[in-house]
Amino acid sequence: MNRLLSGVAAGALLMASGVAFAADLPGKFPGVTIDAKLIGGQQYEKLYERIGEWEKATGGKVNVISKKNHFDLDKEIKSDIASNSITWCVGSNHTSFAPQYPGIYIDLTKLLPKEEIDAFVPANIAAGTLDGKLVMLPRAQFDVSALYYQKSLYQDEAKKKAYKDKYGEDLAPPDTFDEMAQQAEFFASPPDFYGTQFAGKEEAINGRFYEMVIADGGEYLDKDGKPAFNSEAGVKALDWFVNLYKAKAVPAGTTNYLWDDLGQGFASGTVAINLDWPGWAGFFNDPKSSKVAGNVGVKVQPKGSSGKRSGWSGAHGFSVTENCANKEAAASLVWWLTNEDSQKLEAAAGPLPTRTKVWEWDLEQAKSDPYKTEVLQAFQEAAKNAFPVPQTPEWIEISNAVYPELQAAILGDKTSKQALDDAAAKATQILEDAGKL
Amino acid sequence: MAIVSLKKLTKRYGSMEIVHGIDLDVADREFIALVGPSGCGKSTTLRMIAGLEDISGGTIEIGERIVNDLPPRSRNISMVFQSYALYPHMTVRENLGFSLKIAGAPKEEMDRRVAEASAILGLDALLERRPSQLSGGQRQRVAMGRAIVRDPDVFLFDEPLSNLDAKLRTQMRTEIKKLHAKVKSTVIYVTHDQVEAMTLADRIVIMRDGYIEQVGTPDEVFQRPATRFVAGFIGSPPMNLQEATVADGKVVFAGGQSLPLPIRFKAKVNVGDKVVFGLRPDDIYPAGHGLHSGDAADVHDVELPVTVTEPLGNETLVFAEFDRRDWVSRMLNPKPLKAGDRVAMHFDLSQAHLFSAETGKSLRA
């Protein structure tokens, strides 16, 4: 019902504001057909209904030639590059994958008016810029993590007292990673209840590790692009994971968890604190899907030992290929899918927008809903500390080399230092092979 | 008119020759049996006639038409297989009518001919059954019925009775003979059982190792075997055959014992010739218990110890030791004998055969 209402609202807004840009954007492209590869998945689909409107407004036509999740889309794009068959115009893109194929997309600043690009949150534009080229325009699918927690735990007098007795501090949602670990251990009662959890494999663990290295004052790659995560800060960051695992404050299966396991774990009410993505906010508070509905608190991500908060972030967006025959039309479509109306449409369902105006609108909309306001405020705060993955084409490959080492340390096969040294050696090798060092 | 004529018919698999250029003429409406041990090439020959095997050389004529390269269906033949090869997914009626259906015969004709064949073979009650619901004998009859329905120039039988028990086999043998009398087609019948061949055929073709050893009427091949092989193959129990050397007026066996040289061979052999001496069990018998009265001109008597006896009721096969080997004799009007008894044996040398030890050919004039 909620969704329906917001859809109607978005539709109304669209009617109102559509006139403003009609002069230059979206433009007229009768007879032009744009082949597009789009990310598939229910939550992304709503936006694609707007494609029909673009077609009506411009006379162009959009032909969706692929719809898959980003991992498969990545595979597909790589196959296309390899077989020299990039015959399409518009592709879904993601800040984590984009650095792998900088060459195939055009610089959107050349095709779109400056004021349109300035309307985005600058950090998001920076994340989509590779070597000075704006390769993607972000849609309202911006991701940075914030802390979800079960409110009731912090209101329980017995727990408060026990915590105070044990640690001499008041029990409150954690502000630092150290506090978070301490509380996680305090709340944990395996196998029925866990203090926290983390995604334990692939880019997920590597990304979290990356985030914490920064928060602890370290660097992942130094300014020369050399792996630098086997520093003191790195060891401290990794130890955080190792100690939680050792203390059984996280589920034993956590090293095999990905995001979906985390979300479902928290929704099952068996996890106290969860550092997670904005996409889950609605899910966690929906009694149909979550046992903790009504009991969810959200807070900005904790500080590291350096006092810095850090937000490893990602954003979905759309890019236009160099091979595209009608780049103006393609750019117009990309703009259309990321313009204010589109972002409002998407943001209404929960995800974070990337346009400044839409943030404001979003907060305004949430006024009557305290939970949503809390969520948005927390994430807006979190977004201030956001940064994308290092923009090197080898990032994914490095990630694949590093994460098994992180897992080895967490599971106790290696010490943190040893694991990081091994990982750094592998990463260095990869960069050398690629001719980057 | 269905004369079958094979000329220099040869079959090779790669470099191996299975049938070595055989010649054979089969007269119209003749019943001819191809007989021989397994691997002698008789089935291959039949299958070449049927068109199921390519021929490697020579010609095959059926009804004065060369059919070398014609497919089976164009040869106007029918064949009864050892396994019967009934189509398991069709009823008896469908099996019988199958060839007509393929030929596109009208329904009335099909029904008529199936009914005819079924009447001849007594299959009326079985027409709607499937082969799996039939007994061995019934299947055999269906297989023959299927062959009859086609009204072929030539019937080919490939060991049709070998899957039946002894009693049924005898019975079916008679039926085949009757059938031939009725349908009057040319029949080529392959069997490894010489009794079948003898009882059924007008002429018998005895094959060995891809060669024809002898062609003749049952009487001819029995009485005048052309080779040692034929002599040993035809007749039950088989002919006693022993290697021997011709000496002055006698044949001396390996063990040193000897028999007089049969009179009719006196002019055919020389002293020192290596020969094979053959005498059928019917021509060795205890005095007074033989086919013949025993007073023929060329009879030789020896007293021999009995080793084994096989009583068959009306006769007893007596195995007696001579020259350290067992010789089989057929004793008519049997008298009780037991192992170890010594008995006087008549050797009817007028019926004896001599074959060249070297070529195996009969030394008879």
Added chain:
Amino acid sequence: MDANASARLKRRAATIAHRVGLFLAMLFICLPGIWIVLSSLRPTVEILAKPPIWIPQQVSLDAYVAMFSGVGKGGIPVLDYFRNSLIISVTSTVLAIAIGMAGGYAFARYRFRGKSAMFLGLMLTRTVPGIALSLPLFFVYARLDIIDTHFGLILAYVALNVPFTIWLIDGFFRQVPKDLAEAAQIDGCTRWQAFWQVEFPLAGPGIASAGIFAFLTSWNEFALASQLTRSINSKTLPVGLLDYTAEFTIDWRGMCALAVVMIIPALILTFIVQKHLVGGLTSGAVKG
């Protein structure tokens, strides 16, 4: 008397043991399936409950309704996927069977040089893992411009299934006595007629079982399909399963519902032909 009594007892014990064993085995086989069906009917909160809720409290068809309710409303283009899967699986099965019949017949009925080497060679093409094949195949397909088409996937599945169908069908033709085809030829059939009138009907159940194997392989294949399909033009159900996974989430209930939709046709088909399937694999003694 004593011996008889104890033997009887033993036999009864064996019967009971057999029943229990059978029940446990069937339970083990069915449990994951039952669990999937249940999961598709229960709200996520119940599936993931801790402590577990064993007896379903709220059962609904919401997931199925959502699945069919169209893009943007929690739905996926399941009808398109279903249609693609059906077209691709059926066509590739029919083709694989046709080609397999030709090849199997050649192996069963003809002698030719290098036969066993040829046979092994054909079989070994099947050993190439899909994951090793997917990219080079993609290259070839990209050149031929048959990516994301039914034809492309059908071709791939035919190749995937042909070695196996040749092998099975070869075996079935061997079991049909050569005599029968020969008898048919003497009865006036051409070789072609003899094949269709006699050998084919007899090998029929066997061919049906080869067909089932081929169909299930195509119906369930993922590795190649995920590489060679891209959009609703050709995406099949197994690839469609991934629509329920996104960057951060898996809609387990929806996935289970789609899984049920996927399994039911295969289940019905197998139930119908299972008699032929086992019978086809056994059809041994044609001759009585």
Added chain:
Amino acid sequence: MTVKRLSAPTLLLLPAVLVLAAVVVVPLCLSFYSSFTPFRLTRPETFFTFIGLRSYRNILSDANFWWAFGRTVLLLTIALNLEMLLGLGLALLVEKASRGQRLLRTIMMFPMMFSPILVGFQFKFMFNDNIGLVNNALQSLGVTRDAIPWLIEGHLAFVAISIAEIWSSTSIFAILILAGLLAMPKEPVEAARVDGCTPWQTFRYVTWPFIMPFAYIAMTIRSLDVARAYDIVKIMTDGGPAGRTELLWTLVARTAYSDARMGVANAMAYFSILLSIVFTVYFFKKLAAARTQIGAEW
């Protein structure tokens, strides 16, 4: 005529050969070539750089590769043998049942209807340490209090993968062995019983030799198709954690697509093909031997 006959098998085999050449052989040649290049998906120009055997040398000296290789062999050996044993047991159980054969056989084949990828998801959820069915059941039944980390602990993860693999593939063994049991003549078994064999001896010396070819057929079929285990493992653990369940196929897939190092991945893939070939040829040999042993022309 002779010419025509000669070409008949050729003609009959032609479609199969053509399809396989197009879909398997040509792409394989392509990938074989690329295994001698440093080919990266994202840099197509590398396809034309020739580096000889360097990829192979690198692989051969890579301990992780050999671990994956060994683990794959181990998984295949364990899984195939267990599948055969369980399939045999299942077939015997079903064959003995006097009623409900149709239903039982359908249930027996049930797992064949599950796409491997679905099997992967399903077992991943069932083995989840926190909310998975297995741990829930064990805890509810009071077997354990702990959350057993099925997919984490080295041996357990291997066990979990094996269970999923076995669950999904035992059917094939069961169905083929059942076919063998049904095709088996009854007389030898009866003879053995009269001759004083115990049920076990009857099975060991009479039944088993007869159904052995069927078991080997199943083995061969499975070894042709083992790589389908990839889908399962990919979803369940994807080789992790810390490479504890890394198999050749997961390694190849990650190297090929995620790392985009296609050249190296193809070199690895050739080892996995080799492995499949060795298994297949081995079982073919066994099959031939078993056939001649009982003189069954199957």
